[in-house]
Amino acid sequence: MTSAHDNPRPTLDPMDLAGIDDLLSDEEKDVRGAVREVCAALVDPYVAEWFESGDLPGIRELTKELGTLGVLGMHLDGYGCAGMSAVAYGLACLELEASDSGLRSLVSVQGSLAMFAIWRHGSEEHKREWLPRMAAGEAIGCFGLTEPDHGSDPGSMRTRARRDGTGERADWILDGAKMWITNGSVADVAVVWAQTDEGVRGFVVPTGTPGFSAPLIKHKLSLRASVTSELVLDGVRLPHDAVFPEVRGLKGPLSCLNEARYGILWGAMGAARSAFQAALEYSTQRSQFGRPIGGFQLTQAKLADMCVELTNGTLLALHLGRRKDSVGLRPEQVSLGKLNNVNKALEICRTARTILGANGISLEYPVIRHMNNLESVLTYEGTPEMHTLMIGQALTGHAAFR
Known part of the structure; x- marks a missing residue:
């Protein structure tokens, strides 16, 4: 036995x-x-x-x-x-x-x-x-929702689409601007959300259409290995069938953001893992006072805390993924994952930076790059304030941001 x-x-x-x-x-x-x-x-x-x-x-x-x-x-x-x-x-x-x-x-x-x-x-x-x-990667797309003056409040967008003519087959004319658009300058097609007489509607806009331009945004100190652009729509004429046929209102773009936020709550754990791994390896190789710094209690406490948060965040991502595959996810559950995992990933990167000391700010190691990138991830697809209030509304039944 x-x-x-x-x-x-x-x-x-x-x-x-x-x-x-x-x-x-x-x-x-x-x-x-x-x-x-x-x-x-x-x-x-x-x-x-x-x-x-x-x-x-x-x-x-x-x-x-x-x-x-x-x-x-x-x-x-x-x-x-x-x-x-x-x-x-x-x-x-x-x-x-x-x-x-x-x-x-x-x-x-x-x-x-x-x-x-x-x-x-x-x-x-x-x-x-x-x-x-x-x-197949033969065409690149972008998504135009955020505007220069309207980030967390997309319902106040100023981009406007109007009919030029009468009847269902009349062309659409789009005017406005979008900001902080990933892939914008290299995109072949843009999904653009605009105010219409029927509420917010989505449009499929080939980027070669006259009046469409996508100036590159420069001087970023985060997400630098990424194409970020402004979208300018100056009398962009589209055929009647360029509009999404059924969806009206913010439920259209928000359904898409929920999908993207789900990927973020996983992705943040990838940045955290990379920073943790760099710190762990460095702690065994860097010697001070006659022994590796990983042998000191304060360094081990940092590594243990990072390991716990990385484990918790990854388990949360996996749980939400299994739930999404089985019964689906509510937006509040995605907010829970995005809020926790990005915050914890930032903490892990900042702690890893302290273990690497001055080397932590060097691009010879991935830590400062991940830390800077996560400062953007923290606020895009919903700021931490908005996700906090989404969770607060789910808990109390009161919408604090309306």
């Missing part, structure tokens, strides 16, 4: 102390491994240089590689999309952001904003025209 004492203890992985890997299927691990392998080959050796130069060279070639990998709109069904699970998509986001938040942002905007908007709200013609090319 054998007992538990007769079985050898499983080997502990310092990067997965709780054994979360045991909760993943072989297919999920394969997805994660494939994304990690591509990132290691095509992104990791170069991303610090991209960040320093404030550029993402070869973005079209990289997007095609990501399309070949199958991660663009990978959680959508049909039209050339992979139809993978929410957990598989989340793991892909984690690996992408472990390389850089800008890379995950490229994939999120393509798949969870632009493609999802067309997939969920577009006409059959919109889907057939754009989704297969976007899934």
Whole structure:
């Protein structure tokens, strides 16, 4: 008769102390491994240089590689999309952001904003025209909601779409501006949300349309390895069928933001993992006072705290992913994940920076890059204040921001 004492203890992985890997299927691990392998080959050796130069060279070639990998709109069904699970998509986001938040942002905007908007709200013609090319990385999309003066309050947007003529087949004319738009300057198609006489509506805008321009935003100190732009719509004329046929109001764009926020709550843990791993390795190699700094109690306390928060955030992401795959997620549950995981990821990066000392601000290590990137991730797709109030409303039944 054998007992538990007769079985050898499983080997502990310092990067997965709780054994979360045991909760993943072989297919999920394969997805994660494939994304990690591509990132290691095509992104990791170069991303610090991209960040320093404030550029993402070869973005079209990289997007095609990501399309070949199958991660663009990978959680959508049909039209050339992979139809993978929410957990598989989340793991892909984690690996992408472990390389850089800008890379995950490229994939999120393509798949969870632009493609999802067309997939969920577009006409059959919109889907057939754009989704297969976007899934393959042959066409790049962007998502125009945020405006220069209206971020957390999209209902006050000033971008306007009006009919030019009478009847259902009259053209649309769009005027306005959008701000902080990922992929904008390289996009082939923009999903643009505008006020109409019928409320907020979404439009599929080929970026070659006269009157459309996308000036590049420069002087960023965060998400530097990412294309960020303004969208300018100056009398953009679109055919009658450029509009999403059914959806009205903010439920359209907010449904897309919920998809993107789900990817973020996974991705933030990728940035946190990268910073934690760098700090852990550094603590065993850097010696002071005659021994590695990892041998001092204060350093071990920092590493233990980072490990706990990384574990908790990853488990929360996995739980929300399993729930999304089984019964679906409410927006408040996504807010819970985004608020917690981005905040904790920032704390992990800042703590890792202290372990690396002066080297923590060098691009020879990934920590300061992740820390700067997460300052953008903290406020895009909903500021921490807005997610806090979403949770507060769910708890009390009172909307504090209306």
